[in-house]
Amino acid sequence: MAEIEEFRAETRAWLEENCPKGAIGPGQVPSGSTKVKIESPDTQLWLDRMAEKGWTAPAWPKEYGGGGLNGAEHRVLLEEMREVRARTPLMGMGLSMIGPTLLEFGNEEQRQRHLSRIVRGEVGWCQGYSEPGAGSDLASLRTRAEDKGDHFLINGQKIWTSGAQFADWMFAIVRTDPDVPKHEGISFVLLPMDQEGVTVKPIRLISGTSPFCETFFDDAIAKKEDLVGELNKGWTVAKRLLQFERSGQGGLGAGGGGRRGRRGAGMAEVAKEYIGEESGKIADADVRAKIIRYNIDSAAFALTQRRVGEENRSGKTLGEATSIFKLYGSNLARDGAEMRLELMGVQGLGWEGDAFSSQQLGATRGWLSSRAITIYGGTNEIQMNIIAKRVLGLPD
Numbered sequence: 001m002a003e004i005e006e007f008r009a010e011t012r013a014w015l016e017e018n019c020p021k022g023a024i025g026p027g028q029v030p031s032g033s034t035k036v037k038i039e040s041p042d043t044q045l046w047l048d049r050m051a052e053k054g055w056t057a058p059a060w061p062k063e064y065g066g067g068g069l070n071g072a073e074h075r076v077l078l079e080e081m082r083e084v085r086a087r088t089p090l091m092g093m094g095l096s097m098i099g100p101t102l103l104e105f106g107n108e109e110q111r112q113r114h115l116s117r118i119v120r121g122e123v124g125w126c127q128g129y130s131e132p133g134a135g136s137d138l139a140s141l142r143t144r145a146e147d148k149g150d151h152f153l154i155n156g157q158k159i160w161t162s163g164a165q166f167a168d169w170m171f172a173i174v175r176t177d178p179d180v181p182k183h184e185g186i187s188f189v190l191l192p193m194d195q196e197g198v199t200v201k202p203i204r205l206i207s208g209t210s211p212f213c214e215t216f217f218d219d220a221i222a223k224k225e226d227l228v229g230e231l232n233k234g235w236t237v238a239k240r241l242l243q244f245e246r247s248g249q250g251g252l253g254a255g256g257g258g259r260r261g262r263r264g265a266g267m268a269e270v271a272k273e274y275i276g277e278e279s280g281k282i283a284d285a286d287v288r289a290k291i292i293r294y295n296i297d298s299a300a301f302a303l304t305q306r307r308v309g310e311e312n313r314s315g316k317t318l319g320e321a322t323s324i325f326k327l328y329g330s331n332l333a334r335d336g337a338e339m340r341l342e343l344m345g346v347q348g349l350g351w352e353g354d355a356f357s358s359q360q361l362g363a364t365r366g367w368l369s370s371r372a373i374t375i376y377g378g379t380n381e382i383q384m385n386i387i388a389k390r391v392l393g394l395p396d
Contacts, residue, residue: 004072011080018049019086031092032117033124033166043087050089051120057095060103064111065119075306093125093163094118098171098190101241105188105229114190126193128158128172128215129238135160136382138173139182139235143217145174145189152176152189152227154197154220160376164200164213167193172222173238176231188234190226197221207368212376245377246326267291267336270343287343294332294339301328320390327383330374337363337370 022042030038030047038044050056053067058074060066069077081088099118102111117123134141143156154174164170170191177185193200197220202210229237268282268291276283282291305325340363341348348363350356356364374380388394 004076007073008076008080011077012083014053015080015084015086019084020045022046023087023089024085025087027087029088029091030121031124031163031166032090032094032121032168033092033163034122034168035124035166046087047089047121054119056090056121057099057119060099060115060119064103064115066115090121093127093171094123097127097241097245098125100244101171101237102228104240105237109225110190110228123168124163124166126161126164126167126170126215128161128170128174130160131157132159136379138238139186141173141175141186143172143174144178145176145187145222147176150224152187152222152224154189154191154217154222156217158215158217159212160203161200161213161215162211162376164193164215165202165210169193170198170215171228171241173234174222176234180232183235185232186234186238187231188228188237189222190228191220191222195220205369205372207365209365209369211369242378243320243322246322246383267294267339267343270340274343274345274347290339294336297332298336301332320386323378323383323386324391326377327380327387330377330380330383333373334370337367341367 020042022040023046028039028043030036030043038047047056051065054060054062054065055067055077057065058067058069058077059071060068062068067074067077095118099115102114106114114123118125128143129138129141131141131143141156143154143158145152145154152174154172156174158164158172161170170193171188172191173186173188175185176187179185191198197218199216199218201214201216203212203214204210205212228234271282271284271287271291275287282288308321308325344360344363347356347360348367350360350364352361378386389396
């Protein structure tokens with residue numbers, strides 16, 4: 001206990017001395033992409049200082065640029081950052097998905113080459129999984145990778161590739177043997193996006209944004225040194241990465257449950273503004289009850305994430321239970337977006353124009369975007385199937 005309190009005091013002092021004013025409160029959080037300009041010098045300074053400390057990936061081993069923190073120390077860091085309202089210095093698929101996967105399945109050369117760049121925020125990643133006709137049935141993918149000696153020649157198409165237009169590298173699953181059962185002929189490769197054989201086309205959504213893309217491969221190249229795991233055994237690697245994605249484990253994003261709780265608190269302020277208040281309370285008793293339930297659900301979810309995260313740092317492997325996080329978290333985020341819109345009434349239905357504030361327009365777009373949350377990363381139906389079969393042990 002004395003050691004952790006000493007760590008807390010040291011962490012608090014370091015944050016107070018090193019967190020720039022421009023990194024406090026809402027603002028840009030870099031993804032590592034070289035294609036996205038960091039807007040503020042303070043944002044860059046905060047990233048550099050946290051990366052030097054290893055705290056962009058606090059729980060990663062120090063030999064790969066991480067902080068080497070144990071579970072208790074990681075939790076203290078998150079708490080002290082919240083206390084001073086410091087922004088997360090870095091986010092993205094490098095920290096949350098491919099980084100943890102390389103720690104588990106990558107060879108030493110791959111870890112040394114890729115992980116340090118992720119920690120320093122020098123590279124942005126995207127995921128090459130879904131294809132037309134291979135979404136929920138992902139193992140039906142058809143993108144081919146032909147062995148050319150020192151490299152693979154890749155041809156095919158991926159879709160719903162989040163952030164592909166900004167990514168420097170992709171991690172992808174490709175078919176390297178078409179003559180075996182579909183789960184056995186898949187390999188997991190890494191490839192640079194800035195090459196002649198890769199074409200990216202953003203998809204414009206109903207929300208007005210284009211976070212997803214179509215990605216086409218025409219004789220694109222992935223070097224043999226960037227094959228992760230064994231040839232034709234990539235399905236195991238791919239499934240493990242999905243577990244990291246669904247659990248939200250990785251860098252500082254592991255504290256995501258706390259952010260859900262704060263969004264719940266913000267919901268009460270929205271209700272007071274649009275519904276009205278009496279003696280400091282939300283005027284409508286039914287609305288009060290609904291927000292209380294949402295806050296309780298958010299807090300319970302955050303505590304469950306924290307418990308499972310601590311178990312994982314103690315050596316237990318995150319498995320199919322991550323589907324519970326994906327299912328519950330997706331529904332919680334969707335319901336929160338819908339509730340916010342309902343609280344705003346007609347002011348939550350704006351698309352553009354001076355009659356609506358930026359908060360109101362953001363709520364409309366947020367609600368439209370939330371429709372996809374229960375689909376990407378594995379649909380709710382897929383998660384329920386996994387939970388039924390592999391968590392509850394129900395028959396097929």
